[in-house]
Amino acid sequence: MVVQLSYRKSLRWVPGEPSEPTSTLVLDVGDFFVDLRILKATGDIDWAMAGKRTILSSSPRKCPPHRPRPLRPQRIIKSANFVPVKCQWTKEICSQNTEAHDDIGEFEDLPNGDALEKGSMPNPDNNDEIQAYEEVWGNLDIGSSDEPAWILRSKDGKGVTFVAKVGDWFQVLSKKQDGQFSVLREEKVKGEWVQRYAVGEKLPSIRELGEEVFSPKGWRQDTDVKVDGVTYAVYALEKA
Known part of the structure; x- marks a missing residue:
């Protein structure tokens, strides 16, 4: 099963130059994903969503992370020289309130191991005009x-x-x-957990509660567990 950390390296609105206005990190475990995109300039949520990922094409088997802003059905730009990977994301929660619409993306591998996505979608910086885009995704070790x-x-x-x-x-x-959305991202650096981003109300923090509170010892997938007094379903549990 899939266990991966994916980050977006760049977004390019064709024919413009590539840039990366967000800090985007996707945690994939098994069939599920947690995707958080924070605007670097303001620290606000650009897009955040979590749910289930389904691989629609069988080769290659690796499925890249989530695709950007699924506001309308997209037209996939294809090359005659490759068969793209096709993945579908079903969102249980979404900061843009698009839970009712599944997203589909197609990707190809780049020689350096990154993934390139091509397609078209509304550009929020161009009055939501449909515009071709290219994204490059990388993986963290x-x-x-x-x-x-x-x-x-x-x-x-x-x-x-x-x-x-x-x-x-x-x-x-x-x-x-009521639709209020809150997010938290933390990273372990030199043995200590550091808060990278926090937006909205206070959320359970591994930095504050400690790793022992979130220890998966004894957890089993598709069962319920108690963490700091809250009941959770174990959606995914995989060896990294």
Whole structure:
């Protein structure tokens, strides 16, 4: 099963130059993903979502992370020399309120191991005009560890919260019933957990609560666990 840390290197609106206005990190574990994109300039949420990833094409087997802003059906730009990877993302929570619409992306591998995505979609900086885009995605090294990667989903009835840990990265996405969205990203640096981004209300933090509170010892996939008094379903639990 898939365990990976993916980050977006660049977004290019054709025929413009590539840039990366966000800090985008996607935690993939098994069939599920937790995707957080923060605007570098303001620290605000650009886009945040979590849910299930499905591989629609069987070769190559690796499925890149989420694609950007799925506001309307896209036209995929294809090369005659390759068969693209096709993946589908079903969102349980989304900061842009597009849970009702699944997203589909097609990708090709680059020689350096990155993934290139091509297609067309509304450009929010161009009055939502449909425009061709290119994205480049890379992977972060997870490193070897006896600790599995995991994704939890809350079952407290007040809304939905996803909590995920892969390697030295920890992300939490939460959406209340009234639509309020909160996010948290933390990274382990030289043995200490550091907060990278936090938007909205206070969320469960591995930096504050400690790794022992989030220890997956005894967890089993598709069962419920208690973490700091909150009941979660173990959505994904995989050896990194």
